[in-house]
Amino acid sequence: MENLCSRWSVTLIFFIILLTSIHLIYTQLFLHLTINFDNIKLKKSPQLPLRFNSDGTFKILQVADMHYGQGLITRCRDVSPSEFKYCSDLNTTRFVKRLIEIEKPDFLAFTGDNIFGSSTPDAAESLFKAFQPAIESGLPWAAVLGNHDQESTMNREELMTLISLMDYSVSQVNPFVQNLSGQRERALLTGIDGFGNYNLSVHGPYGSLFSNFSVLNLFFLDSGDRATVEGRRTYGWIRESQLNWLRGFSQADQDEHGECNHFGGSPLTRKTPPAPALGFFHIPIPEIRQLYYQKVIGQFQEAVACSSVHSGVLKSLVSMKNVKGVFIGHDHNNDFCGNLDGIWFCYGGNTGYHAYGKVGWVRRARVVLVELSEKEKSWTGVQKISTWKRLDDELSSKIDEQVLWDQNSEK
C-alpha cells in the first residue's frame, strides 16, 4: 500500500512539473514568437480621394506655427501678464479644437513650425500632442515642416515619416513615382530635395460629372530650415528639383484634363479648364517683400524673413497657370493676403501660444473656402475661392473676408 502511495506521489509530481513546463514554454516563449493581434494598431485613414461635399463646397483650415512644446508645462509667449499665469500649450490645443467646432472644415493644413523643437526633449511626444485636435477630429489633415520642427530628437525625414503615419494624416514624405500609365507606384520619387513635397487631388462630389476627376489640387512643399550661402546664414528655400517635380506634375494633370472633353462618351462643348491649385509651405519667398508697397488685406507688421536665395518660385508658379493661392507661415505677426502676378500669397497668422507674437494681437487662423459652379443641375469646376481669418477672442470673430478668385471675373 505504501508502495502504491509513493508511486502516485511520483506520478503527481511528474504531472505538476510537466504542466508547469508547458505553461512556462507557452508564456515565455510561444507568446513572444507569435503575433498578438490585440496589440497591433493600424493607422486610421480618411476616405480618399478627398472630395467636395454634396453642396459643392470644400473648406480648408490653415493652422500656422503652433510651436508646440510639452503641453501644460510649456508657457505662452507674448501674452498679457494677466493671461500669462494660466496660459500654456493647452491654449493652442483648445483654440484649434474651437476652430474645428466653429468652422467645420473638410480638411486641415498645418504650415510648419508645428512643434518648437528646442522646447521639448521628445519630438514624437510633442508631435502627437500638437496634432491631437486633428487626430481626434477624424478629418483628413496634412502638414509640412517649418524651420523649428527638427530642433529636438528627430530629423526632418523622421518627422515627416511619423506625421505621414499618424491617424487621419494624408501627409506624404515625398511624391510617389508615376508609372507610364499614370498609376501611382509604391515607391517614393528620389532626387527631390527636402521632405514633405506632395500633391493631393480633391475630386467632385459623389454623383457629379466630376466625381472621378480632380477639380482642385493642393500641393505641399518643404521650404527647408536654415542654410549657409557664401558664408552667410540664411533661411532655407524651395529648390529647383522641387519646382521641377511641381511643374511636371502640373503639366501632366493639365494634359489629363484635356481628355475630360470626351468622358462618358459625350464630348463636352468646351475644353475643361485645368483644376485650380492651392499651395502650402512655411517660409515666404523673397518676392513677398514687394507687397509692402502694394495694397494688401490684413496686417503687414513684420519684415519678411525669407532666404537670401531667389530660386524662381514665383516664376514657376505663374508658369503653371492654375495656381490661385499660396498659404504660408513663419512671420507670426503678418496675416495679410497680397497678389503677385495673379497669385494670392496669404499668411496664416499666428496660431500657437508658445510662438512669439505681439501682446494684444490675438492668435488667429485662416480659413479657405472653395466653391464649385453648377451647370444643368450638376456640379462642375471650381467657381470661387474665398478666405477669412478666425480670431481666438471671446466672439471667435471672423475678419478680413475676401474673394481670392472667381471664375466669372476671369472671362
Ligand SMILES: [Zn+2]
Ligand atoms: Zn514659427
